[in-house]
Amino acid sequence: MSSEQAQNAPVKTQDETAVPAQGMRRNGKQWHAPRKAFRPASGLTSFAKRTQARAELAATKAKEKEMKDEKEAERQRRVQAIKDKREAKAEKERYEKMAATMHKKRVERLKRKEKRNKLINS
Template identity: 60%
Template structure:
């Protein structure tokens, strides 16, 4: 019942990756490497390009926000002018109930002249 068990030696590349047992017994952790603080630094040219790209991005966002705000402001102004015109029509309608129609028309013309002079 004795069978010859053939044991093959692992290749040289596999042996070099194994460096023996760790002293603390935590073989599942990676081996530490030397501390190199400048390892992750980028070149000056690369940083300036990134800054330019970021500045362009911010400028575009600002432009889009300003356009959006201008559109919103335009709608608000349109609503305000509509409301003012409606109030004025209602006011003149009340005046027409009390006064003669021609007199109300004269007052409208006079108010328009005064508005033109003030502005």
């Protein structure tokens, strides 16, 4: 009979032994997770750790700022290239319009004169 009882005895799994029985909760809300003791000092960190974290944050922000500045500089370079292209196109069209009414050599002289004025005024 003892061999029969040993065969029918329930086998305990590791889960059953790992969690100790806590009994009923006092407020009757058994579906909530059990509460832990309130330890206000548990979240505090040492001055060295806080200083290190601040330094890491500052380094990260500096890198982000550098990357954003590079991106903005690239964008400004593209915008300026587009503006220069448009300006050159407008000037070319203006000279073509002048060439239609004036002599070719006079247009060339005006071009040279305007370039000199641009260099002096800039």
